[in-house]
Amino acid sequence: MVAATKATKVTAVSKNKPAAKVAVPKKKASVLAREAVAAKKRLLKLRADTKKAIEAAKREVALATEAAKSAARFEKQAAKDKLAAKKAKAAGATKATRKVAAKAASNKAAAGKRISPKAAPKTAAVKAAPKKRAAAKKVVSTVATPEASA
Secondary structure (H helix, E strand, O other): OHHHHHHOOHHHHOOEEOOOOOOOOOOOOOHHHHHHHHHHHHHHHHHHHHHHHHHHHHHHHHHHHHHHHHHHHHHHHHHHHHHHHHHHHHHHHHHHHHHHHHHHHHHHHHHOOOOOOOHHHHHHHHOOOOOOOOOOOOOOOOOOOOHHHH
């Protein structure tokens, strides 16, 4: 009977403490059962709220990442457009300088050529001909005479 006098050991969960005597409940079993059901409901509600909060957070994260991706695509497209505009402007400038250079070269070539005697009078006549002006309209003013008004 030596074993009966020693305190019995509880499971390993209680870290080798001696078993405590079970306290006598101060409430009725029905009240405790109601409280247990209410606690379980609170736990389930808390879990549901937590799930909802997690789902809402996931949606927010998805929206934020989509917005970030969209902004990145927009900025990338804007950079492409800007580069294309810059290239087009540069190409237009080189095209304009080519036109000016070609015109200058053609002017030099034209100046270097001799004008034929038959063509000379025509070009001179065309250049010398004055532009026709529209004839000035005569303004006729009528003065009312006292005889005509009487």
